[in-house]
Amino acid sequence: MPLFLEPVFQERIWGGAALKSFNYDIPNDSTGECWAISAHPNGPNIVKNGKYQGETLDEVWRNDQALFGENEERPFPLLTKILDANDKLSVQVHPNDDYAQKHEGEFGKTECWYILDAKEGAEIIYGVNAESQKELIHMIDHKQFDQLFNKVKVQPGEFYYVPAGTVHAIGAGILILETQQSSDTTYRIYDYERTDKNGKQRELHLEQSKDVINLDETSPNTKPKYETIQGHSYTQFVSNSFFTIERWIIDGHLDYSKPYQYCLVSVIDGHGTVRTEQQSYDVEKGTHFILTVEDENIEFNGDMTFVVSHE
Template sequence: MNEDELGKSECWYIIACEKDSEVVIGHQARTKDELIRRIDEGEWDRLLNKIKVEPGDFFYIPSGTIHAVGEGIILLEIQQPSDTTYRIHDYDRVDQDGKRRELQIEKAKDVATVLPTDLDLHVKVKKDKRLTVTRYLSSIYFTVEKWEADGEAAIPLEEFTLVSVIGGQGKVNGAEARKGDHFILTSLCSEARLSGNLEIIACWIDRINCR
């Protein structure tokens, strides 16, 4: 990788979107040479893999995957800690001064992968009377779950956990929480105690997977 980094894997949870909104994940090229040729010739419609989205969709984007978020989408993004972005195309947009954003085409060509886009995440769902836990992903980079509580429930914690409330309102460990709130449950918390009607995206780094 460039910039002395090992890449930036990320994932998206679609919170809201307009009808027929799309994201780009991956491409149609079968070889690196074909990928480079289509980039050089600007064959974006033939190259990019476009996917229509709906609220509640979840996508994992491994490092090196060409990706973009289309218009009319509100999403929650979870990623490795990295500020590096290589742009190969910016839809010919200009800023208020009529300038286009800088592209990093050669660097993007170098790191872009040529692999089939596998969107099957083998999602696991556990339900009881007051709580539904959906595990979308467990990797060396992060584990991501959705917690849906209707009443009182408790979830054991093993690591510090990032919490984003994407729906409803209630309490988390005694603190008021509502849609739009983001906070951290530190490693001193042995569990997340939920009450009310809450929809939460929670993520953490699983140290077992990191070994």
């Protein structure tokens, strides 16, 4: 039986109301993040169905490892979000595993973005225009941010891989499906001197940022693999030691074979059903669930687009 999950919403200074387009009952019009598939302590999802109904995903992960084909104790590795950047996010960088475990006590944060929607002219920041560590530190210390940050215009349907150490920011007017390591460690470099509702500027982390920025990360694009499978459009955006990200665009019936012992599934458009064994479940834009070891003979039916991620 798939694990269907109740989303967790996070208010953000840059958030808006666009998550309503996923039929979510968001708490307010400053909702920046939907934590859609999460076992992180800062926002674990509650299971909506079956024998685990009412339990959090981290509880299920800890207490029934066989459901995920696991035989080692470790945190749930991935986190799926939808981000509504009504305003631009801070410019930031995330540490890798070694640095994060030493200084923060959790995973590092390699992530990736699938652009769900973007206003005309919307852009992200990806990478820096510095040739050396010395130049990087000089530009940060002298607040030469206009020259430092590399800007890239984006369009719906594009995919961007953001390894740990990459300076990045989501610009205003962009809606993103983000898959990341299960970490909540962010080092802010620049926040446009904004203040929160209490009139305070958010903390910056310039020394940590100088430590972890990787000057080699300058190109935001991967090389997707495109196939037609059973008459449907399949794309593999990225596959590495952190995660594999795939998109399916289906119209009709798909006999689905899990590519991993368990898979995270997010329906990003349309509606239909997913069937496992003898039970069928209605799904629609905004539905998120996990196919576990127990789910076999999987069928998707409908007119929908969904993104699958796994280790």
